[in-house]
Amino acid sequence: MTIYTVNKKKFELKNVEETVIGSIEYQSSNFSEAVVLLADTFNLQLIATGVWVTIFNDVAAEKVMTNIKVEAGGTMSIRKFYKRKKYTFKKSANWKLRFSLFNADGDELLTIVPTVNWKNESHDFNLQLNEDFENECDAFLILQALHCANCSLSMMQGGSVPALISA
Template sequence: MAEYQAKSINSLYFEVTNNDKLIGKLIYKNWFKFSAEIEILNSKYQIEPKGFWGTTVELRDGGNVLLKFTMNWNGDIVVHTYFNNIEKDYVFKYRGIFKDSFALTDEHGTELLIMKPNFKWNSLNYEYQITTTDAFENFSQKGTLLINSLHCANYYMSMMMSAM
């Protein structure tokens, strides 16, 4: 089990840390599109919406799609990964008003991480407290999945705000 913090320097730039050690960055090009860049160690990945409405979002390493996600009819975000040519599915979902958190689960419904949003009124930005399970910590691509989960949370918040 590990604890991570995702802090927004401004509304377009997030840093994810564990015990004050930088894990990676999520950098948006602008808030009107969901295009972004993920930096983990010395690697950079591109996040781009696809399709006419941009309802599918892909994370790419050059020309290779590492994962993609879409929001389904009930508000859950279905994440399909293709790490090392192995396909896996995950679900990223909002867990209600009273729990006020997000959860990433595997195909069996086992929770892998919990994200608790915290809105900072002084900067008008969100920060997240992220708790992962031991199973998640053993993933070889945990950094990529962790920062993509941050993008999913921001995507969800943006979609819900635009629906209001």
């Protein structure tokens, strides 16, 4: 799978045949609201400082699918409620900027390597999936990780940084 940057607010996830299988489109440049398109449509929205939820708008009721939260130490957590799983999104400490997504056991599921795209005033992303965990890395999770990468890059480049308070 590959991530294609359409513009600074829209990103597409393509399969090996270059068919679009999902996308995320932000409503504003501060990443507070987005629409995630897969087979179904989901709304990603900022509900508190450093906390986003992804909601599936069913005919019967809204269902919260994930909760993304900025944690201490520059990490972000993704909780998938429907599968009862938690993932950790981290920036590498190496000189080369890269982001990794880990499952609860500490296994690296995927890596996202950003490069500056001056033409789109955004970033292009190189997606690297761990073959041993491809079944766990569905398109929905990859787009959630891409959202974490966009928010992290925004914070590193002077965007709003959530206040972290220990409760």
